[in-house]
Amino acid sequence: DAKTTQPTSMDCAEGRAANLPCNHSTISGNEYVYWYRQIHSQGPQYIIHGLKNNETNEMASLIITEDRKSSTLILPHATLRDTAVYYCIVRVPFTGAGSYQLTFGKGTKLSVIP
Amino acid sequence: GAVVSQHPSRVICKSGTSVKIECRSLDFQATTMFWYRQFPKQSLMLMATSNEGSKATYEQGVEKDKFLINHASLTLSTLTVTSAHPEDSSFYICSARPFRGVQEKLFFGSGTQLSVL
Numbered sequence: 536d537a538k539t540t541q542p543t544s545m546d547c548a549e550g551r552a553a554n555l556p557c558n559h560s561t562i563s564g565n566e567y568v569y570w571y572r573q574i575h576s577q578g579p580q581y582i583i584h585g586l587k588n589n590e591t592n593e594m595a596s597l598i599i600t601e602d603r604k605s606s607t608l609i610l611p612h613a614t615l616r617d618t619a620v621y622y623c624i625v626r627v628p629f630t631g632a633g634s635y636q637l638t639f640g641k642g643t644k645l646s647v648i649p
Numbered sequence: 650g651a652v653v654s655q656h657p658s659r660v661i662c663k664s665g666t667s668v669k670i671e672c673r674s675l676d677f678q679a680t681t682m683f684w685y686r687q688f689p690k691q692s693l694m695l696m697a698t699s700n701e702g703s704k705a706t707y708e709q710g711v712e713k714d715k716f717l718i719n720h721a722s723l724t725l726s727t728l729t730v731t732s733a734h735p736e737d738s739s740f741y742i743c744s745a746r747p748f749r750g751v752q753e754k755l756f757f758g759s760g761t762q763l764s765v766l
Contacts, residue, residue, distance in 0.1 A: 569754070576740070576760065577760060578743075578744070578757030578760045579693070579742070579757045580757070581755070584754065622692075636695050636698060637744075638695070639685075639693040640692060641692050642692065
């Protein structure tokens with residue numbers, strides 16, 4: 536699985552958009568970008584994933600650059616409950632007989648400030 | 650979304666005792682479940698992968714005789730920390746992959762905080 540690089544920490548004002556970057560310059564053509572987050576003392580929570588097109592769901596938007604070497608997770612209106620560690624993970628999709636594990640890096644600790 | 654229930658959420662035990670942690674998929678069948686460990690201010694580290702009806706696969710450095718994993722059904726996997734010591738104190742998290750169809754995500758339990766005195 537491709538390696539990712541994320542900033543260690545970020546602050547965001549409550550109500551503003553939180554933009555979390557992730558670099559994955561060695562991503563392969565069949566690897567997806569997944570985002571999970573972990574609120575303190577809880578298990579990780581799936582947010583969104585994508586291959587090359589931008590994706591949006593009820594939680595967030597995922598913007599992937601055209602060369603797919605980086606991406607940005609956008610929380611459009613951050614709330615205090617969005618304070619968490621956000622993990623960007625790049626891997627092949629969970630299909631067939633392949634491995635289904637996720638390899639977590641250090642992630643970005645997002646602090647939403649009142 | 651799919652729910653993974655992990656129990657207990659917190660356990661305190663004496664050194665030398667064994668502790669069992671349960672991971673259940675409540676509304677789906679899970680062919681594969683994963684067990685992670687997380688020390689304070691560190692990321693999750695995969696310990697082992699369990700497949701229903703077969704032996705678990707352990708990551709390098711994880712003692713299989715100390716961390717016993719049983720995946721007897723498609724909805725339940727258990728992790729038993731045998732003869733626990735203070736260095737085993739950690740946050741243990743399970744995750745599960747749904748059995749049917751193409752599933753693009755894993756679902757995680759809420760974690761178990763183990764404190765060994």
